[in-house]
Amino acid sequence: MVLSIPNLKKNIPLAPFTTYKIGGPADWFVEVHTTEELTQAVLEAKRRKTPYFLLGCGANILFTDKGFRGLVIRNLANKTTFLEKNKLVAESGAIIGDLLNLCYQRGLSGFEHFVDIPSTVGGAIWQNLHFLSPDRKHTIFISGIVSKSRILAEDGNSTTVDGEYFRFGYDTSILHKQKDIVLDVTFQLSQKPKSEIKSVMEANREWRKTKQPQLPEFPSCGSVFKKIEDVGAGRLIEQAGLKGMRIGDAEISGKHANFIVNLGNAKANDVLALIQYTQKTVKEKSGYSLNTEIMVVGEP
Ligand SMILES: Cc1cc2nc3c(=O)[nH]c(=O)nc-3n(C[C@H](O)[C@H](O)[C@H](O)COP(=O)(O)OP(=O)(O)OC[C@H]3O[C@@H](n4cnc5c(N)ncnc54)[C@H](O)[C@@H]3O)c2cc1C
The missing domain is CATH 3.30.465.10 (Uridine Diphospho-n-acetylenolpyruvylglucosamine Reductase; domain 3)
Structure with a gap:
């Protein structure tokens, strides 16, 4: 596959472009600086039937450890x-x-x-x-x-x-x-x-x-689980005794239980395992199902 996009790069680690500082490489990667460049990159990916993902600050996504098979377009068009x-x-x-x-x-x-x-x-x-x-x-x-x-x-x-x-x-x-x-x-x-x-x-x-735990000291994606009206996802996690629970370098924040923070070298798999453990424990202890607010992107 050859994509005709100016300044296209190959095999670029995605972690630095996310607030979680987690994620494997994208096969292809480009930074666009204007709306025109953004449009052309998307249209070229469509023409070549190449999977693409449009990245902003990377503040609501968890890239997998294997990364993204296709083109990641980082959007820097800011006029x-x-x-x-x-x-x-x-x-x-x-x-x-x-x-x-x-x-x-x-x-x-x-x-x-x-x-x-x-x-x-x-x-x-x-x-x-x-x-x-x-x-x-x-x-x-x-x-x-x-x-x-x-x-x-x-x-x-x-x-x-x-x-x-x-x-x-x-x-x-x-x-x-x-x-x-x-x-x-x-x-x-x-x-x-x-x-x-x-x-x-x-x-x-x-x-x-x-x-809340603050960036950049505690890399995170903000709230991991969706709000549960009048109950509070964070409160349920806290009541289940999970504050401070850790898998690898991923930790349920002691400050806000709906935040999972990266203590330094967390892998996406650590965060995902902690998410699953939290969902299972909260379900057993309170009967509530927690649904994720963040989006997991990339090869499983
Ligand atoms: C510490 C922290 C605190 C947070 N607190 C809050 C909060 O109080 N309230 C809140 O609402 N959120 C909060 N968030 C979540 C996050 O900030 C928001 O979801 C934010 O809007 C994500 O924007 P982004 O540019 O990083 O998008 P990304 O995470 O890069 O992308 C998110 C999705 O948007 C899509 N997207 C991006 N740009 C475009 C575009 N131009 N066209 C179409 N689709 C596009 C992407 O493809 C992706 O599917 C917090 C996050 C962190 C890390």
Whole structure:
């Protein structure tokens, strides 16, 4: 198989490109810096019938130890343009934290709720990025500020869609079912005093520091298991006595039981074994089934 893509690399370890710092090699690997390069890489993989995977910050995926048989496209397309009426167009590889900083400088509110969550725009749409509201009583989703988006649809044509197209839910969007590629997103923001934006950022940052193990000291993928309404996946794991449980260098965090952290040299198989052990133990002790929120990608 020969892929005609500029700057294509062969046999590249994926671990450095993920927040878990785990994962074997991709057969083929390319970093794209513009929407045009992203489109061409995806279309070439489709033409050659080569399996491909689009990678953002790698903050919600666990690459297997054997890695990925096909092409991994790392999305670094991050151009941003401010439009009138408090709108921002961002390419899909733009980092949410960078958008927050840009908006804060202009007194534009919308991204501050997601401070310190590692994510590209594309990954945020895929999962409908979310965090607790400042009063901690409900959840704020990125879908709330999505106005429209340019996508490369599954059929290879690019088109513009509105926010509703994505059928956003908790931890989900249409992208879980359909292989559309987000090229850019137009966000609708609102004017707010900088002091108000800053106080949300600081409160959220503080909350995360006290409740969750922090990157880069504790590589992780955030919450491993999906939320169980009114019960809490983390609480069930804690009640099952699993905090601090370890397999290899993978450990159920002592700070937040829904995080499995990499203590240094964890393998994907260590994390997967710990996930299975947790699911089995929680089921036996509480009757609840835990479903994973993170995505496992690559050759089993
Ligand atoms: C310490 C930590 C804390 C976290 N806290 C939170 C939190 O509070 N709230 C929360 O919601 N999440 C949280 N997460 C999870 C993670 O940050 C989000 O899921 C994030 O949106 C993932 O974005 P990404 O760019 O890393 O996507 P990746 O993990 O690289 O990819 C995830 C999926 O998105 C797809 N994708 C990426 N770009 C595109 C695109 N342009 N078009 C189509 N599909 C695309 C990928 O193919 C893949 O299927 C946390 C993670 C960590 C490590």
